[in-house]
Amino acid sequence: MRKTFEAVYENGVLRPLQSLALSNNQHVQVTITDLSGMSSDLAGYFEPEEWEASNRDEVSLEEVRHALSSIQGCLSDSVIASREERL
DSSP states (O other), X not given: OXXXXXXXXXXXXXXXXXXXXOOTTOOOOOOOOOXXXXXXXXXXXXXXXXXXXXXTOOOXXXXXXXXXXXXXXXHHHHHHHHHHHHO
C-alpha cells in the first residue's frame, strides 16, 4: 500500500491530518517532505520519489534551452496544459 498524506509533528509524534486505514501497531515506512518551504501550488504536484529523483538530475543548460525552444506561444499556457493532462 502506498499513501501520501499530511501530518503535523507535535510533542515528538507525527499526527496525521486525516484518518488512516492502518491496523494498530502496524509498521510503516515514512518519507518526510517539509511542506512549509513549498508553495501550496507545488506541494501535491509531485510524488516524494519524483522530488528525490530530481535531486540527482543532471540536465545541462543546453538541454534546457533546447526543451524551451520547442514551446510555442506562452510558457504559462504550456505549463497549465501540462498540469491539466496530469489530472
